[in-house]
Amino acid sequence: MVPHPLAQQRSDGWELGYDVLELAFWSLTRHEELGRTDLDDRDRFPAVASHAFKHGYLDRPIVDEWLEILGQTLLRQWPGLQLRTRRFATQVSHDADNPSRYAFGGLKPLARMLALDVVRRRDVGAAAKGVVLRARSRHSLQPNDPANTFDWIMEQSDQRGLTSAFHFLCGRTHPTLDAYYDPEDPRIRFLMRAIHDRGHEIGLHPSYGTYRAPDAVAAEFQRLRQVCMEEGIAQSQWGGRMHYLRWDSAATGRALNDAGLDYDNTLSYADAPGFRSGTCIEYPAFDPVSNEPLRLRIRPLVAMEATVIASRYLALGEGEQAFAKFAALKDACRSVRGTFSLLWHNTSLETDRLKELYCQVLDA
Numbered sequence: 001m002v003p004h005p006l007a008q009q010r011s012d013g014w015e016l017g018y019d020v021l022e023l024a025f026w027s028l029t030r031h032e033e034l035g036r037t038d039l040d041d042r043d044r045f046p047a048v049a050s051h052a053f054k055h056g057y058l059d060r061p062i063v064d065e066w067l068e069i070l071g072q073t074l075l076r077q078w079p080g081l082q083l084r085t086r087r088f089a090t091q092v093s094h095d096a097d098n099p100s101r102y103a104f105g106g107l108k109p110l111a112r113m114l115a116l117d118v119v120r121r122r123d124v125g126a127a128a129k130g131v132v133l134r135a136r137s138r139h140s141l142q143p144n145d146p147a148n149t150f151d152w153i154m155e156q157s158d159q160r161g162l163t164s165a166f167h168f169l170c171g172r173t174h175p176t177l178d179a180y181y182d183p184e185d186p187r188i189r190f191l192m193r194a195i196h197d198r199g200h201e202i203g204l205h206p207s208y209g210t211y212r213a214p215d216a217v218a219a220e221f222q223r224l225r226q227v228c229m230e231e232g233i234a235q236s237q238w239g240g241r242m243h244y245l246r247w248d249s250a251a252t253g254r255a256l257n258d259a260g261l262d263y264d265n266t267l268s269y270a271d272a273p274g275f276r277s278g279t280c281i282e283y284p285a286f287d288p289v290s291n292e293p294l295r296l297r298i299r300p301l302v303a304m305e306a307t308v309i310a311s312r313y314l315a316l317g318e319g320e321q322a323f324a325k326f327a328a329l330k331d332a333c334r335s336v337r338g339t340f341s342l343l344w345h346n347t348s349l350e351t352d353r354l355k356e357l358y359c360q361v362l363d364a
């Protein structure tokens with residue numbers, strides 16, 4: 001229950017009980033995240049510290065709901081008014097942190113993968129296959145590489161009339177948390193061309209240490225554009241998402257804007273899915289430090305697959321519970337005719353069950 005009526009009729013017209021525009025501004029600009037020190041071990045503002053999580057509304061596009069009320073109130077006041085209409089949509093994107101399970105990096109990352117196969121998955125066969133795959137992947141990514149799910153992803157998107165955006169890392173700002181590939185690698189160039197030729201999108205995945213480093217963002221974007229230009233990849237817009245969803249409200253949007261990106265798709269939390277900025281509708285970014293609107297557009301992310309599935313986050317597994325969570329978030333977007341923006345890594349489709357879950361979510 002809210003203390004004041006949301007809207008009420010008075011003798012001289014309708015009155016809103018809340019300043020919804022002020023609330024929307026506060027939420028969209030992520031004002032509550034400024035100057036915070038209660039960050040997680042990756043220096044991120046976590047969902048659990050947010051007002052929305054603490055008050056149980058992170059799974060609702062609250063700004064869109066407020067503006068819906070504002071719209072309805074305006075219509076009561078001026079019944080002939082034409083409000084802008086929207087259509088519900090689904091958006092899928094994929095961060096190519098590891099385009100191959102075994103192909104890239106020196107012997108250390110390879111040994112780590114093989115050790116994971118043997119120790120954690122108890123799959124000696126996979127490790128043996130890994131050694132063979134490594135040898136065969138010297139010039140091209142192999143179709144039986146468990147991380148090479150790009151064609152399958154594009155097939156799913158094609159069947160449903162969706163465009164997939166694939167984000168590539170183009171720099172190293174952390175010794176172990178960034179990619180082992182370079183965008184100039186012929187195997188990556190081939191992959192980017194294949195994505196582009198099928199009508200899907202290439203985007204930037206700024207590396208781990210860039211979220212407060214505007215020069216690094218600009219250099220990485222430049223590197224991506226250079227490779228794409230050499231490969232004949234032209235796009236009308238360029239967007240991306242920060243690696244590890246690292247985002248500093250005071251710096252990251254400004255950095256992406258100044259580097260020349262058209263949109264960003266980072267804004268969700270790693271530790272809980274939902275509506276970090278209260279909306280599932282694209283909006284113009286705003287620099288809360290200089291108090292200036294930016295050219296950059298924010299496309300809010302609603303869920304990352306790992307946030308729902310992985311044991312370190314919601315731990316809902318790969319079954320019914322996970323599906324129900326994704327479906328509820330999608331319904332929340334549908335209810336305000338917004339966009340359900342889903343991040344699903346190419347490496348999270350290694351099993352039939354994960355592929356099935358992904359399709360179920362797309363079809364929900």
Ligand SMILES: [Zn+2]
Pocket residue numbers: 095097205242243244
């Ligand atoms: Zn990433």
